[in-house]
Amino acid sequence: MVDFSLEPKQIELQEKVRDFAQRELVPNARKYDESAEFPWDIVKKAYAEGLMNGPIPVEYGGHGHNIFESALASEELGAGCVGIGICMDANTLALTPLLLGASEEQKKRFFGQIVESQGVAAYALTEPNAGSDVAGIRSTAILHGDKYILNGHKRFITNGAVSEFITVFAMVDPQKGARSLSAFVVPTKSPGVKIVSNLKKMGQRASVQTEFIFEDVEVPKENLVGGEGQGFILAMKTFERTRTGVAALSVGNARAAYETAKEWAKNRIQFGKPITANQGVSFMLADMATEVEAARLVTWYSAWAYDHGQKSKNLLSAMAKMYASDVAMKVTTDAVQVMAGEGYSTDYLVEKMMRDAKLCQIYEGTNQVQRLVIGKGILR
Ligand SMILES: Cc1cc2nc3c(=O)[nH]c(=O)nc-3n(C[C@H](O)[C@H](O)[C@H](O)COP(=O)(O)OP(=O)(O)OC[C@H]3O[C@@H](n4cnc5c(N)ncnc54)[C@H](O)[C@@H]3O)c2cc1C
DSSP states (O other): OOOOOOOHHHHHHHHHHHHHIIIIIHHHHHHHHHHOOOOHHHHHHHHHTTOSSTTSOGGGTSOOOOHHHHHHHHHHHHHHOHHHHHHHHHHHHHHHHHHHHOOHHHHHHHHHHHHHHTOOOEEEOOBTTBSSOGGGOOOEEEEETTEEEEEEEEEEEETGGGOSEEEEEEESOTTTGGGGEEEEEEETTSTTEEEEEEOOOSSOTTSOEEEEEEEEEEEEGGGEESOTTOHHHHHHHHHHHHHHHHHHHHHHHHHHHHHHHHHHHHHOEETTEEGGGSHHHHHHHHHHHHHHHHHHHHHHHHHHHHHTTOTTHHHHHHHHHHHHHHHHHHHHHHHHHHHHHHHHSTTSSHHHHHHHHHHHTTSSSOHHHHHHHHHHHHHO
16 A cells, blocks of 8 residues: 655654754855855754764764655755755765775775764766766776876866865776776875866855866775776766755755745735736646645655665656756746746745756756666666
8 A cells, every 4th residue: 555654753854854944044045045155054053963964874973864764854955945955965975885885994984084074075977078978987096006096187076175085986997998987085185186166156056066186196995985897887876876865855945936936926916816816826836736746756756666676766766856856947937937026036035946946957967868767767
């Protein structure tokens, strides 16, 4: 039997993150959108309240959340501020290859370091000539004695400039190309790690994206994660796990925009009656409400499939990410339309929600790439 009611433990987590997001994210969303600074004060509070590193097992200092619990948390963060939420979730993205491929000793060392410093990590896959086409990565890490020498160029790396370490993907054998892609933990302070610039961007401005050049960076052999040649599969398995989180952030963003527009519309009088008395407005709100529910359902289904080891988990996570982020783009745009002039103004957050929504259609694989994954999955 299908049962959509949450367990007491799940409700407790949902309420805890909702309370945090409404108390800390909502009142600060505009401030960080304007300053485009990393919200350290909020991340530190999230640490203090046990809201960081949710999916990291308890024995390494995390909270042992499964993907469904992580999705509940991410929806609430997304309803507060996607920009601040992604600062927290991108840390999980960076730690996921370690969760999937690191040795016991590495997990203790690296998770321990992040938890102790109350810091964040970054995930570095993308390069100027390798965006959607991950196999086009040109960074190299060549073994010399007991060290790999890393050279390369990465861009758009979320949390990059503020991170403790970066999970970097590079080839160990350029002759073998993408088949030799491997994952490394690179401390950001290592000599040769150079920050070229931080991205100026449209939305999710609380989070920073850094362009790095790696010049003869010495990476200890013990920082190779999952063995040589395991990088491509680790990167793909990471997205299979984390895309549901992007979907959940999108559901939260769409929900918040819909609720803001609905409450505003009920009180807006034109032609002597609330604008909601016009079907032109109430039908928009009806579509928005339905789309938020549908996006949440596919997100929960994807999370459930992952947690239950279903074969369809990769397909569903691509569907959830694609559908929920497309819904968020539409619902936030419609929220601005319902609120018209006031929606477009910075007096309300819906214009920011609309800008924030756009990025969820782009990162962790564009929605065209998700359609490629889905197409392959259904036509196999
Ligand atoms: C704010 C931000 C944060 C990011 N954070 C990170 C991060 O933390 N770590 C990281 O490694 N990367 C990160 N990225 C990179 C992000 O994942 C890439 O931008 C994304 O994968 C797309 O790559 P691209 O921008 O190079 O676009 P391209 O790959 O150049 O794509 C351009 C267009 O072509 C389309 N396209 C490409 N190939 C195909 C195809 N085969 N079929 C159909 N359409 C196609 C794309 O969908 C897109 O519309 C971030 C990006 C941004 C903007």
